[in-house]
Structures are given as structure tokens and as C-alpha cells.
């Protein structure tokens with residue numbers, strides 16, 4: 001696992017957008033897994049700016065969702081499908097045919113989960129998966145004690161996650177669904193490159209446990225330690241509880257230019 005400590009969220013967004021640009025230069029139709037929440041927005045801003053400036057051709061990129069609420073009416077503005085369309089797919093000028101996600105309004109949720117895992121595999125697998133992290137260490141919506149081998153399935157949210165996400169629902173927790181579909185931890189680990197961005201002091205404890213703690217289903221993001229190509233990008237505040245912070249800075253500062261993240 002590589003840990004990169006950046007000055008602030010904007011710098012993290014630029015760094016990760018650079019890695020996506022390199023990927024698209026090598027593989028124009030790469031499948032890019034995107035996360036929702038506030039944290040990844042600087043990545044999308046930087047990528048959209050680069051495509052707008054003509055530095056990156058993302059016209060053949062394919063985008064896929066990490067997770068979704070269950071039970072919101074189709075087209076609900078806070079469904080993750082609507083969110084990703086608004087924040088990523090439309091600003092990049094991509095047609096919906098280059099976007100895929102699980103169907104959170106399906107009558108048969110289990111079948112929708114299985115269909116999504118199959119669709120991801122048939123699409124050739126995710127090339128680069130962007131991840132955020134919950135305050136409880138969740139990735140996607142894999143709450144603590146999710147199986148590290150899990151596939152896409154339905155999960156029940158922990159109360160703290162519903163509290164954290166109520167800001168997207170007029171600060172009304174009663175509007176936040178209890179159930180979600182999420183790529184499983186095993187599904188996430190199938191991606192070729194995992195890039196987790198965490199910013200702010202509120203994520204410092206979860207980051208420390210993810211990077212320096214034991215691999216444990218209690219901290220779902222710690223599963224990144226099992227991946228061959230996982231990059232954790234953190235700002236100074238989110239890095240504030242890392243014991244090896246100086247080593248991580250030293251390693252990144254002395255990295256050969258050609259290596260990328």
C-alpha cells in the first residue's frame with residue numbers, strides 16, 4: 001500500500017486526476033469506478049477541468065458506481081445514480097450508455113446485486129476504483145464486520161452513517177434509507193488499482209486504522225492492505241494520526257518520476 005500525504009484536498013484531487021489521465025492515455029475506454037460523498041469532488045473537478053482544457057480525452061471512458069441506496073424512487077436527486085450522472089457523467093459529456101450501476105429500485109434486490117457483479121466482470125473489470133472512507137472505516141457501504149470476501153449485496157446502514165449522510169437529505173435522518181446496495185469488499189478488491197482519498201481530521205482515526213492497524217473486517221478499508229496496487233491519498237489533517245507519516249513523505253518525495261501512483 002502506498003500512502004501519499006498531500007497539502008490539501010485540492011492537491012489530492014489533482015494527483016488522482018493525473019493518475020486517471022495517465023490511465024486514459026494508456027487505455028481510452030478504461031472502466032473508472034467512482035465514489036460519492038463530498039471527498040472525491042476535487043478529483044472530479046480536476047478531471048473535468050483537464051478534459052475541458054483538452055489535456056485529457058475522456059470521451060471513451062466508462063464509469064461505474066460503487067454503491068446505491070435501496071428504495072429511493074427512480075430519479076431521486078440523492079440516489080447515487082443521479083449523483084454520479086450530475087457530478088461525473090454529464091460534466092464529462094459522456095452518454096448514459098457508458099455508465100453502469102446497480103438498480104436500487106429493483107423489486108428483486110438480490111438479483112440486481114448479482115446482475116451488477118456479472119455486468120462488471122463482463123465489462124472487463126474496473127481499472128481504477130476511487131474510494132472515500134466513512135468515519136467508521138467503511139468503503140462503499142461495507143459497514144464494519146462486512147466479509148472481506150463479500151460480493152455486491154444488500155447491507156443495512158449503521159446509525160452513524162445515516163447521521164453522516166442526513167446532510168444530503170435536508171438534515172432529516174428519517175429520509176435516509178436504511179438499506180443500500182454496495183459492491184462487496186471482494187468485488188472492490190477485484191479492481192486493478194484502488195485509490196482512496198481521505199481529507200479532514202474527522203477521517204484521521206479511520207485512516208490510521210486502515211493503514212497501520214491489522215486487517216480486520218471491523219475496519220473494512222483495512223482490506224486495502226491485501227491489494228497489490230492500493231494508493232491512500234490523505235491531506236495533513238487526515239494523516240495526523242499516522243505513526244509512519246514521515247516515512248510516507250520520504251518515500252513519495254524520493255519516488256522515481258516514471259512510477260506514478
Ligand SMILES: N[C@@H]1[C@@H](O)[C@H](O)[C@@H](COP(=O)(O)O)O[C@@H]1O
Nearest residue numbers: 035037038039132133134140141
Ligand atoms: N457510500 C459513501 C462512501 O462511498 C463514502 O466514502 C462515504 C464518505 O463520504 P464523505 O466523503 O462525504 O465523507 O459516504 C458514503 O457512505
